[in-house]
Amino acid sequence: MPIQLKNTLRRLCVALVTIAVLFAFPQTAKADTLASTNAPAFVTLYVYRYAFDNAGNAYFETERFEAHGRLASDTQALLRIRFANLLESPAKTPCVAQGTRLLGIWQDHDTLFINVSREILSFGGGVANERLLLNQILRNAAEVPGAACLVLLVEGAEVTWPEGSRTAWIPIRADETW
Numbered sequence: 001m002p003i004q005l006k007n008t009l010r011r012l013c014v015a016l017v018t019i020a021v022l023f024a025f026p027q028t029a030k031a032d033t034l035a036s037t038n039a040p041a042f043v044t045l046y047v048y049r050y051a052f053d054n055a056g057n058a059y060f061e062t063e064r065f066e067a068h069g070r071l072a073s074d075t076q077a078l079l080r081i082r083f084a085n086l087l088e089s090p091a092k093t094p095c096v097a098q099g100t101r102l103l104g105i106w107q108d109h110d111t112l113f114i115n116v117s118r119e120i121l122s123f124g125g126g127v128a129n130e131r132l133l134l135n136q137i138l139r140n141a142a143e144v145p146g147a148a149c150l151v152l153l154v155e156g157a158e159v160t161w162p163e164g165s166r167t168a169w170i171p172i173r174a175d176e177t178w
Contacts, residue, residue, distance in 0.1 A: 043072040047085050048139045049093045050132055058132065060139060063092075079105045079112075079144065086140055087116060095133035097122035103155070110148040112141050112172070118155050121162060130163040141172050148172055 044066055051061035065085070071077055083102050090096045097119045104115040114137065123133050134152075141150045151158070152167035161167060 043067045043078065045078060045082050046143065047082055048143075049086060049136050050095075052094075058094075076106070079107070082140055082143070083114060083137075086136060087120070093136060095123045095129045095136075096120070097124070107144065107147060110146055111151060111169075112144050112147040112149070113151045113153065114141070115153040115156055120154060121159070125162060127163045130161055130165055134161075134165055134167065138170065138172065144172075 044064060047063045047065065048060045049063070050058045052058055063085070065081060067078060067081070080102065083105055086093055087096060087100050087102050090098050090100065099117070099119040101117040101119070102114070103117055104113070106113050120133075123129050137152060138150060141147055148171065150167075150170045150172050152170075153159075158168040
């Protein structure tokens, strides 16, 4: 595919996603009003990632982030902070491959879309590692208000993961795992 066509398609995709985000998050205008009235806005975000005890048992560890002012009202920015921290921190998050990047995140009605780079598929292999990684993403998706379904895309496409997990149109429930 010629490079110009590829760049044009990429710009078109970015424009479509931007339009979708603007329609999905009409409260952005409310954020400007909130910031101009100096009303205190405060949000606490929790990022959940697996940790292991001395016996090798996995449990969720919680990391807390605080957002103040205008940022606390920006739903898109809060989504990005939560998942970028989870997916772009391989030293802190088990099974996340070095170089994994969050390429995009948006919510369309009750569906949460997360687009990540292909490096995420280099998680080390094995059913247990794949489930650890995907359960961390699913647990954090359960914290997104109004999200009932998750679509995890790799470089913009639905893929079957190395160990066979399906990552498109997954119901989000905080008490369930992959």
